[in-house]
Amino acid sequence: MPPSSKKQPLGPIGLIIFAVISLAVGAYYRLPSLGDRPMHTDEAILAMKSAEYQATGHFQYDPKDFHGPGLHYITRVWGWLAGWGDSSTWTEAQLRMVPVMCGLGLILATLLLRHALGRAAAGYAMLLMSISPMMVYYSRYFIMEVPLVLLITLSIAALWHYSQGSGRWWLVLAGVCLGLQHATKETFVLNVAAALAGFAATKLLVGDFAPRRSGFDSGPGKRRALRPWLWVIIPAVLTSVALYSGGFKDWVAVKDSALTYLNYLKRAEGSGHEKPWYYYLTLIFWRKDGLVWSEAMIGGLGIVGMLYAFLGNHSKQPARQAFLVFLSVYTLALFAIYSFLAYKTPWSILSAQHALTLLAGVGAAAISSALSGSFSRVVFRIAFGLGLYNLVAQTNLAIHLYAADSRNPYVYSHTSSNLLRLLPVIRELQKTAPDGAFDVLVVNRDAGWPLPWYLRDIKSVHYTNAVPDKIDARVIIAEPEMKTALEAKFDGTPYTTLDLYGLRPGVMLNLWVEQTLWERNTLRKQQQKEAPAP
Incomplete structure (x- = not known):
């Protein structure tokens, strides 16, 4: 009797193979050269706050401009496990290992949804997640x-x-994770709103996820329905309060973590980050700025996954359909909410992009299972392979050649690589200056970030956003537009002006070095050059 030509579903061993390959590929693109890209301003600020928390044991919450302590707690735990040591010695590569490990954990977390998505869908989703340019890029971002x-x-x-x-x-577990979300970034409420929309739509269109047979089936209807949520809400509140209060000590931070949403209502209007409503769609499907960037394969397969959720045959697995409908509405609601808000940054849409990637796995599995002929399956595999190759090619460009280039759509108001040319100059001058006679003045509208991170070991650095009344620093870093105002304050002290250095797109920096220090530095380098080799 000839073997059946019917395609067999992916088994547990096959899923494990998918997971191992996805983890290996994900690590291959996430781990190398983590310290090469200059620190973004946001990374540098968070790095300084993490280092401060590590050194003092206290997190100072600022509800106006910054986020909760979640990332800093995670960083502290990972730093302890990895044996980082004193926070003054931390490097960019070490800090970026935190999102790297979370990114790899995100791939593995897909296994928890293998029955909800289907094994094949989970496998495809993990593979897509491992090489998605957006996911890889921000998995290397602190x-x-x-x-x-x-x-x-x-x-x-x-x-x-x-x-x-x-x-x-x-x-x-759900409650603890919910509390950690609040402590990590206050915008989690948008995900909660989208999840509630997905849950309501599922109840209306499909029904319950599955009848429960244990746990809280006894008691009156309303009580039975509400009691499980207490097991979510109470751990969520306790976790959030514990983190914001530093172990139930700082109750002002707890209050501020609620009042901060008044600030977010204002920031949602744009705050200088206004973009058109379709901005996030361009990040997924098509964006051209010298180069074409596109995750249209993930977007297209995600749409197929949504169609399968609503129109596919789920008669034998109604609970799975309920989850897929929930995930589809959740994804659409997230995109709609973020597209409606005027305030837009490319990383903000990452949770929606991840949900879309899960649905892309569902779409790929649905297409694969619907193909009955050998030829059509081969064509699908070739097309899928070419799509993977396209994603890999973009990922390579995004994390290497264009890692800090504004033509990369995931690069946003990023520090220029040119700034790294300035740092060795500062270090040379520091070595040349007599002991205790090296001080630096940074004059910049944004306090020179990320320079405070790079120069954190120099105690005599002063940052200001306006030209001070008196200038006596031996090294001055400032924007060229401030040249006239600065030099008027030199009071006869001679300075040498050096080349321009890029801080970020549209923002340049000049370097002024006190003449005597510059001459000492020039002489020292000349002597080193003429010294006989050992």
Whole structure:
């Protein structure tokens, strides 16, 4: 009897192979050369706050301009496990290992949704996640986004497992992750709103995820419905309060973590980051700035996944359809919310892009299972392989050649690589100056960030956004527009003016060095050059 030509579903071993390959590929693109790209201003500020928290044990929450302590707690734990040592010795590569590990954890977290998505869909999603240019780029970025997406995914997976009859500790896990989300980035409320929209749409269009057979089935209807949510809400509140209060000590920070949403209402209007409503769609489907950037393969397969959620045959697996409908509405709601807001930065959409990638896995699996002939399967595999190659090519460009180039759509108001030319000059001058006679003045509208991170070991650095009344620093770093005002304050002290250095797009810096220090430095380098080799 000839073997059946019917395509067999992906088994547990096949899924493990997918996971191992995805982790290996994900690590290959996330780990190398983490310290090469200059620190973005946001990275540098967060790095300084993490170092301060490590050194003092206290996190000072600023509800106006910064986020909660979640990333800094995660960094402290990872730094302890990795044996980083004193925070003054931390490097950019070490700090970026935190989002790298969260990015790899995000790939693995897909396994928790293998029954909700289907094994093949989970496998495809992990593979796409491992090479997605956007996901890889921000997994190498010391900001909150990737840790936040990981926490969101864990909370959704935990609630799914509980809905399928698992124990109440999944609810506790969901609550802890929810509290960590609030402590990591306040915008998690947008994800909660999108999730509630997805849950309501699922109940209306499909029904319940699955009838429960254990846990909280006894008691009156309303009480039975509300009691499980207490196992989510209470751990969420306790976790958030514990982190913001530094172990139930700083209650002002807890209050501010709620009042901060008044500031977010103002920031949502744009605050200098206004973009058109379709900005995020261009990041996914098509963006051209010298080069064409596109994750249209993920976007297209994600749309197929949504169509499959609503129109596919799920008669044997109604719970899976419920989850896929939830995920589809959640994804659409997230895109709609973020597109409606005037304030837009490219990393803000990462949680929606991740959800779309999960749906892309569903779309790829649906197409693959629908193909019955050998030829059509070969064509699909070739097309899928070419799509993977295109993503890989863009990822290579994004993390290497265009890692800090404004033509890269994931690069946003980024520090210029040219700034790294300035740092060796400062270090040379520091070596030349007599002991205790080296001081630096930085005059810049944004306090020179990320220079405070790079010069953090120099105690005599003063940062200001306006030209001071008196200038006595031996080294001055300032914008060229301030040249006239600065030099009027030199009071006869001779300075040598050096080349321009780029800080970020449209912002340049001049370097002034006190003449005697510059001459000493020139002489020292000349002597080193003429010294006989050992």
